[in-house]
Amino acid sequence: MAPDLGNTQQWMQAVILHPGSDREAVASPKARKLVPASQFPRLIRPSRTLDSFDRIGIYRGMYLARLQEALEADFPGLLHFLGRKRFSELVRGYVDRYPSRSYTLNRLGDRLPDYIRSSPGIVRQDFLHELARFELLMSRLFDAEESPVLTPEAIAAVPPESWETARLKPIAALSVEVLRYPVGAYLEAVRQGKTCPGTRRKNHWAVVYRRQYALRWLDLSRPAYRLLHALVSGVPLGDALSSVLKGGRQPVGEVQLFSWFRGWVTEGLFQAVELEDPA
Amino acid sequence: MGRNRWNLPDLGFGIGLRTVHYSYILANHPPIDWFEVLSENYMDTGGRPLYVLDQVAERYPVVLHGVSMSVGSTDPLNLDYLKKLKALADRTRAHWVSDHLCWTGVSGINVHDLLPMPYTDESLRYTIERVKAVSEILERPLVLENPSTYLEFGTSTWSEVDFLSTLAQEADCGILLDVNNVYVSCFNHGLDPDAFIDRVPADRVVQYHLAGHTHKGTHILDTHSDYVIDEVWSLYRRSCRRTGGVATLLEWDENIPSFEVVHAEALKARRHRGLPEPDLKRAYGT
Ligand SMILES: [Fe+2]
Numbered sequence: 268m269a270p271d272l273g274n275t276q277q278w279m280q281a282v283i284l285h286p287g288s289d290r291e292a293v294a295s296p297k298a299r300k301l302v303p304a305s306q307f308p309r310l311i312r313p314s315r316t317l318d319s320f321d322r323i324g325i326y327r328g329m330y331l332a333r334l335q336e337a338l339e340a341d342f343p344g345l346l347h348f349l350g351r352k353r354f355s356e357l358v359r360g361y362v363d364r365y366p367s368r369s370y371t372l373n374r375l376g377d378r379l380p381d382y383i384r385s386s387p388g389i390v391r392q393d394f395l396h397e398l399a400r401f402e403l404l405m406s407r408l409f410d411a412e413e414s415p416v417l418t419p420e421a422i423a424a425v426p427p428e429s430w431e432t433a434r435l436k437p438i439a440a441l442s443v444e445v446l447r448y449p450v451g452a453y454l455e456a457v458r459q460g461k462t463c464p465g466t467r468r469k470n471h472w473a474v475v476y477r478r479q480y481a482l483r484w485l486d487l488s489r490p491a492y493r494l495l496h497a498l499v500s501g502v503p504l505g506d507a508l509s510s511v512l513k514g515g516r517q518p519v520g521e522v523q524l525f526s527w528f529r530g531w532v533t534e535g536l537f538q539a540v541e542l543e544d545p546a
Numbered sequence: 547m548g549r550n551r552w553n554l555p556d557l558g559f560g561i562g563l564r565t566v567h568y569s570y571i572l573a574n575h576p577p578i579d580w581f582e583v584l585s586e587n588y589m590d591t592g593g594r595p596l597y598v599l600d601q602v603a604e605r606y607p608v609v610l611h612g613v614s615m616s617v618g619s620t621d622p623l624n625l626d627y628l629k630k631l632k633a634l635a636d637r638t639r640a641h642w643v644s645d646h647l648c649w650t651g652v653s654g655i656n657v658h659d660l661l662p663m664p665y666t667d668e669s670l671r672y673t674i675e676r677v678k679a680v681s682e683i684l685e686r687p688l689v690l691e692n693p694s695t696y697l698e699f700g701t702s703t704w705s706e707v708d709f710l711s712t713l714a715q716e717a718d719c720g721i722l723l724d725v726n727n728v729y730v731s732c733f734n735h736g737l738d739p740d741a742f743i744d745r746v747p748a749d750r751v752v753q754y755h756l757a758g759h760t761h762k763g764t765h766i767l768d769t770h771s772d773y774v775i776d777e778v779w780s781l782y783r784r785s786c787r788r789t790g791g792v793a794t795l796l797e798w799d800e801n802i803p804s805f806e807v808v809h810a811e812a813l814k815a816r817r818h819r820g821l822p823e824p825d826l827k828r829a830y831g832t
Contacts, residue, residue, distance in 0.1 A: 272669045273620040275699065276652045276661075283657055309700045315736050316764035322697035325765065326659060333658050367656045370614035370627045371586045412592035439592070480594035 270302055270310070278302045278310075282323055286363050289324040334362050337372040342379065342402045344454040345395060347463070360386065373410065376403055394448050394466050401450040401475075404442055408477050411440035416535040425540050431505035432543040435498045440477035441536055443487075443496045446470070451484050478535050485534070490519045491527050495536075503543075550720065550792065552687055554642055554752045557607050557793035559812045564798070567805045568598045575605060577829045578809055582795045583638065585612035589630045603638040609753070609793070610635050611722075612645040614656060617676050617690070618663045619649035628683045635684065641793075642752060644689035644722045647673070647710055660693040665704035670713060677717035689720035689752055694730040694759075694768030706731065707745045714750045721746060724755035725781045726774065726797075730766045743781050748788040756782060756815060757797040771800035773811055783818045791819045806830060 270278065278301035285292035292298060293307050302310055311319040335358045339346050346354045365378045380399040383389055416438065425433060449469050456463045472492035475484040487495060490511050497507035511519055531537065558579030563571075570576070581602055588599050602608065612631065616624070635643050648660040663669050681688045692710055704712075714721050723746055732739040756779075758772030774796070782794075796812035806826065816823050 270701070272664065272666070272672060273652070275664050275701070276620055276649055279661060280652055280655065280657060283659075283661075284655070312698045312700050314698075314734060314765070319697075321764075325696040325767075326661065329659055330657055337658075367651075367658060368654050370624060370656060371590060372658055373587075373590065410591040410593050410595075413597065477593065480597060 274301050275310075279323070279326075283327050283330050284363075284366060285327075286359060289320040289327060292327065293320065293323070331359065331362070334358060334367070334372075334375060337375050338379070341373075341376045341406050342399060344398045344402055344450070344457050345379075347457040348391075348395065348398065348453075348466075357383075357389075373406065376406070379403065391466070393468075394450075397446065397448045398450045398453065401444075401446070401454065404444070404475060405454075405482050408440045408442065408475060408482055411477065413480075414438035414440070414538040417532060417537040417539060421540060422532065425542065429542050432503045434501055434503055434541045435537045436539040436541055437499040437536060438476065438538045441499065442475050443492065443499055444473050444475060445492070446473055451475075451486075474531075474536065476534070476536055483534075494524065494527065495531065498537075549749065549790065550752045551749045552720065552752070554720070555607075555793070556791060557609070557641060559815050560607075560609075560793070560795045561805075561808050561812050562611075562795065562797050562799070563599070563602060564802055565595070566802050567808075568594070570805045572598065572601055574805075574830075576805060576809065578606065578812075580607040580609065580641075580793065580795075582609045582611045582797075583640075585610045585631055585634060585643070586614050589627075589634055599638060608638045608640050609795075610638065610640045610643045611691075612643070613658075613660065614650055615645035615680065616648070616650040616656075617645060617680060617688075618647065618669065618673050619652055620672070621652050621654065623676065623679060623683075625683070628680065632684050635686070642689050642720065643684055643686060644691055644720075644753065646693045647690045647713065648693045662693070662695040662697060662699070663709070664699035665702035665706060665709040666699075667703065670704065670709055670716075673713055674717045677713065677719050681717070681719065687718065687720050689722050690714070691722035691724050691755065692727050692731070693724075694727040694734075694766075696734055696765060696767075698735050705737075705745075707742045711745060711747050711750070714747065719750075720752040721750045722753045722755060723751050723785060724757070725785060726755065726757040726759055726778050727768060728781060729775075729778050730759055730768050734765050739777075739781055740784060743785045744788070746785070746788075748790075751785070751789045751792055753792055754782065754785070754794045754815075755797055756794065756812070769800050770797045774814070779814070779818050782815065786819050794819075 278298055281297045282292045285295050294304050308319045311322055313319050338358055361379055361382045367375050380396055380403055383399050384396045447468055447470055448466060449464055451473060452464045472487040472489060473484045474487060474495055494507055494511045508524060560578060560580035560582060563581040563583045588595050646660045651657045677688055728739050728742050732742055756774050757770040758774055760767045760769040760771060794815045798808045810826055813823055
C-alpha cells in the first residue's frame with residue numbers, strides 16, 4: 268500500500284536527518300518502519316541521470332550545508348578556533364541532538380553552548396563554551412528591541428532629591444557579563460582578520476550592548492561591574508552607590524563613580540530614569 | 547491581456563532585499579520599482595534588519611516572501627508564526643504574502659528546506675484546506691510559488707503544474723510563478739517546461755521570480771547565484787504572453803554582486819516584455 272502524506276513526510280525527514288550515508292539512512296530502522304527498503308526505488312523515482320539514492324541524497328546534503336552555513340555566520344569565533352573540519356563535526360553532532368524547531372535559522376544556535384559544555388571529548392571545552400555563549404549573546408543583542416536612549420534633558424529634569432531612590436532602566440540590548448576568558452578580544456581579532464590574542468583563562472567583567480545598531484563592549488573593573496550590575500538589576504541609585512562605596516576590596520572614590528556613570532550615560536546604556544511614586 | 551483575479555497590481559521590476567545591499571539602499575534610495583522581503587528575517591528582531599525594512603517600506607512597495615510556512619506539512623499550522631507574519635505584512639503594507647508549495651518539516655522539526663509534495667489526491671485535498679485556513683488567518687489571499695525539486699514521488703498521480711493549478715483554483719490562492727524553478731524542475735525530471743508554462747492558469751499568476759542556477763551536469767541546483775539564462779528568459783516571454791505581464795522579481799542569494807548589477811539584471815525583464823529598458827546610468831545619476 269502507498270504510504271499516506273504523513274508517513275511519506277515522516278519517512279523523508281527521517282532519511283534527511285540521518286547522519287550516515289544515503290544507503291544507511293534509507294535502511295535505518297526508523298525509515299524502514301515507515302517505508303520498507305524494498306519499496307524505496309518505487310517511492311523515489313530514478314531520473315535519466317540519477318538513481319533514487321542520489322536524488323534523496325541531494326536533499327540530505329543540502330540539509331547539513333544549510334545549517335552549517337547558518338551557524339558559521341553566527342559563530343565566526345568558534346569556526347576560526349576549530350577550523351572548518353572540526354566545526355563541521357561539531358555541527359553534525361549538535362543538529363543530531365538538537366534539530367531546528369524554529370521557523371527561523373536565527374534560533375538554530377540557541378543550545379550550542381549547552382551542547383559544547385555537555386559533550387565529552389571537546390578540546391578546550393571551557394573556553395569554547397564561553398566563546399559560544401558570548402557569540403550567542405551577540406546575536407541575541409543584535410535582535411533585541413530598540414530602546415530610546417536617556418537624554419541630557421531627561422537627566423536635568425530629575426529633581427536632585429529624587430536621585431537617591433531613582434532607578435535606571437537599561438536599554439533592552441544590553442548585558443553585564445562576568446567572563447573567564449578573553450572571548451571579546453578573541454572575537455574582535457577574528458572579525459578584523461588580526462592575529463588572535465591568547466585564550467588563557469583571565470577573569471574579567473564587561474558590558475555588552477548595542478548602540479546605533481552596532482554591537483560593542485566595554486571592559487569593566489570589578490567595582491564598576493558591581494555598580495552597573497546593581498543598576499541594571501533595578502537597585503535604586505543610592506543603594507547601588509553606597510554598596511560599591513562601602514563593600515569590596517578596592518576603595519572607590521566618588522569622583523570615579525560619577526565618571527563611570529557619566530560614561531555609561533554617554534554610551535547610551537540607559538533608556539530612562541524611573542522615579543519613585545510620590546504616593 | 548490577462549489580469550489576475552484580485553486585481554493585485556503589477557509592481558514592475560524588483561529585487562529581493564538583501565543584507566549586503568542595506569547600506570547602499572539607505573544611502574542612495576536607488577530608483578527601483580519594488581522589493582521582496584524574506585519574512586522570517588524580520589519577524590523576531592527589533593534590531594537593524596527591522597529598522598532597514600521600515601525605511602524601505604516607507605519608500606518602496608513591498609511584498610513578503612516566506613520559506614517556513616510549511617503549508618503542505620501534516621504538522622498543525624504554526625499559529626504564532628502566522629500571527630507574526632500577518633503583523634509584519636500589516637506593518638510594511640505588503641501588497642501580498644507568498645510562500646512555497648512545499649513542506650519544511652514534521653513533528654515540530656524544521657529541516658529549513660522546501661521539500662517536495664507527493665502530488666496525490668490526498669495531499670491535494672489536504673493542502674487545499676490548509677491554504678484556505680492560512681488565507682483566513684492572514685486575511686488576504688496567499689500566493690504560492692512552485693519550488694525547484696530534485697526528486698519525484700512514485701506515488702504522485704498528478705503533474706506538478708496541474709496539482710498547483712487545481713490547488714490555486716480550489717483554495718482561491720495566487721501563484722508566484724518561478725520561471726527558473728520551472729526550468730530547473732523540468733530539467734531534473736525530464737519534463738517539457740513549455741508545457742508547464744502553458745498549463746498555468748494565467749489569471750492566478752500575480753508574480754514572477756527569475757534567477758540563475760547551478761548546472762551540475764546530472765541535475766540543476768536552484769542556487770540563485772548567477773545571471774538568468776536565455777532558456778529561462780524565453781519561458782518568461784512565453785508566460786508573459788499569456789498573463790500580460792505581472793510583478794517581476796529577480797532573486798540573487800549567493801555571490802551577490804552590487805545593487806546596480808542585480809538591478810540591471812532585473813531590468814532586462816523589461817525588454818523581454820517588450821518595454822523599453824531605462825537608461826540606468828541616467829537613473830543612477832552616474
Ligand atoms: Fe523563487
